Amino acid sequence: MYQSQAHSNDELTAFINRPGRHLVFLSADWCGDCKAIKPFVQGIREEVEKTADWMDADRDDNLDWASQFGLKGIPAFVLFENGQKVAQIGHGERLNPKQIQDWYQETLG
Template sequence: MYQSQEHSNEELQAFIEAPGRHIVFLSADWCGDCRVIKPFVQAIREEVEKTADWMDADRDKNLDWASQYGLKGIPAFILFQDGQKVDQIGHGERITPKQITEWYENTLK
């Protein structure tokens, strides 16, 4: 069964404010689309971690943080650069591993 990681709002904020590129993957244990995509997330993560840091987070435990960055739904991937939100994908829409990979590659251009 898919289980997301527990991090405090403060831990998430410190993570994205560190210098460099960071991806936050927000999901929840009850989310069907999150469970569907989970088998692919590890492979995506391994590819992304070549150029960015990665953190999994539980949206339900970080509602204030997610709201601060305009998150409307899950699963969602948010890209930050040096503390600034660059882009996001998902936020409640069904997404494929290919869409996630293409989004990340296109965002880096």
């Protein structure tokens, strides 16, 4: 199963502010819907990393950072480009891999 890596608020901010496209996977260990999607996250990550950088974030450990972007529900996949939030999928509902992959492809347009 996919294991998220912890990052600080400062690391997340530096990550999204780099030039280019960046996706943040926001989750928490206690979240049932996050646990349900984790078996599929590595495959999603491999697809995303063809066109964007990836970073994990624990919602509880990064609450200030998440609040800054209005990120409340998890699991969430959030796309940033050149420091700006471009799109998000996931507001606390259960997601399936196809929904995430379709959202990402549509977002790239």
